[in-house]
Amino acid sequence: MHQKKKLAENFEMNGGNILKRVTDLTIFTEKDLNKITKNYSKCLGNGFFGKVYKGTLPDASETVVAVKSFIKVDEERIEEFTEEVMIQLKMNHPNVLKLMGCCLQLDVPMLVYEFAANGSLRDILHINKRQKLSTESRLDIAIGSAKGLRYMHSQDIRHGDVKPDNILLNDKLIPKISDFGLSKLLKLGEKIAQKVVGCEGYMDPVFRNTGLLTPKSDVYSFGVVLLELISRKQLVYGQSGSLVIEFRHIYETEQSGRSMFDEEIVTEENILILEEIGKLAMKCLKEHQDG
Numbered sequence: 001m002h003q004k005k006k007l008a009e010n011f012e013m014n015g016g017n018i019l020k021r022v023t024d025l026t027i028f029t030e031k032d033l034n035k036i037t038k039n040y041s042k043c044l045g046n047g048f049f050g051k052v053y054k055g056t057l058p059d060a061s062e063t064v065v066a067v068k069s070f071i072k073v074d075e076e077r078i079e080e081f082t083e084e085v086m087i088q089l090k091m092n093h094p095n096v097l098k099l100m101g102c103c104l105q106l107d108v109p110m111l112v113y114e115f116a117a118n119g120s121l122r123d124i125l126h127i128n129k130r131q132k133l134s135t136e137s138r139l140d141i142a143i144g145s146a147k148g149l150r151y152m153h154s155q156d157i158r159h160g161d162v163k164p165d166n167i168l169l170n171d172k173l174i175p176k177i178s179d180f181g182l183s184k185l186l187k188l189g190e191k192i193a194q195k196v197v198g199c200e201g202y203m204d205p206v207f208r209n210t211g212l213l214t215p216k217s218d219v220y221s222f223g224v225v226l227l228e229l230i231s232r233k234q235l236v237y238g239q240s241g242s243l244v245i246e247f248r249h250i251y252e253t254e255q256s257g258r259s260m261f262d263e264e265i266v267t268e269e270n271i272l273i274l275e276e277i278g279k280l281a282m283k284c285l286k287e288h289q290d291g
Contacts, residue, residue: 007105014073014104015082025089026101026112033103033110037067050108054115057100064115065100072108081109087157088180095148097168097178116168116176121225125164126234135265135273138229141167141175142277148177149222153215160213162221163202164228201235201244205287223284230277232262244285251282 007030011017019025028036036055044052050069057063073081088099088111103110118124121141124131145167152159159166159180166179200208204220207213224235224244233243251257257278258271265274 010106011104013075013078014106014109015078015085016104018078018082019085019102019104022086022089025085028101028103028110028112030103030105033067033106033112036065036112055112063100064117066113066115068111068113070109070111085111091152091155091157093148093151095144095175095177096151097176113178114176115170116178117171118169118173120165121167121169121175121228122164124169125228125232129232132264133232135270137173138265139273139277141169141173142226142229144175145177145225146222148175149218152177152180153218158213158215159218159221160207161199161202162218162225163199164225165199167225201242219284220287223281226277226281226284227260230257230262230265230274230281231260232264233260247278248282248285251278 016027020027033055034040036057037053038055040053042054044054044066046052052069053067055065055067057065070081071077085099085102091099097116098114100112100114102112124133149159149162157180159177161179162177166177168176168178170176202221202224204217207217207220227243227247228234231243231247233241235243237243247257247260250260256275258266258275260278261271261274
């Protein structure tokens with residue numbers, strides 16, 4: 001009896017009375033989640049707020065999912081949390097990670113997302129460096145990521161933390177924009193962020209210095225991602241190399257980024273497209289003061 005009361009209290013505290021009225025949202029019970037994750041037996045790693053587990057839905061296709069813990073919700077956060085769930089739920093694009101449902105009976109709500117079999121772009125570029133990544137694949141990842149961001153902007157949503165960690169890849173290397181969370185997600189009517197959150201090196205200087213978050217803030221961050229795609233270098237590499245500063249210097253002095261391109265993909269047939277991606281990255285990295 002005490003357990004049932006606790007589950008009911010958690011459900012209410014996590015906004016269950018609001019979210020249960022959302023017709024398109026699947027709300028899983030604690031028992032459902034235990035079955036889906038096989039009692040949380042397969043941990044995929046750590047997300048922004050906690051651990052991420054692999055699971056399988058009991059549907060005909062046995063859909064594989066990722067189950068992520070969120071933040072502890074209190075009375076002050078109920079409205080923000082429920083609004084974010086509803087915003088994520090309406091994000092319907094092949095290049096944006098899909099929210100499949102949530103569990104609200106736990107102390108900390110759990111969100112169920114589509115599964116990205118190849119992990120993050122950071123994993124493939126910088127952790128699993130032995131994995132070959134063709135120019136065509138990198139271009140497809142760049143284009144798909146741009147389409148996902150463009151869709152979000154068309155829905156009046158800005159990401160605020162675009163980086164390779166937050167671009168996930170499925171089994172076909174199709175990119176999925178992820179982790180546009182409570183701390184960063186704003187409606188376009190609210191241009192000034194109360195709290196500047198994000199990864200320093202990817203952050204638009206205007207956003208960092210003023211709190212002004214616009215679609216151009218995401219464009220700046222995307223420019224850094226483009227540089228990582230064509231160089232396969234991390235934001236900070238070697239002893240103290242800064243990818244953005246180094247590429248900008250070489251591009252301005254040599255009018256070419258060739259010396260920074262990843263040797264694995266530098267061929268005569270690829271040079272033109274790599275140079276064009278480099279030029280696009282430089283345009284993205286221009287600082288914009290207007291919103």
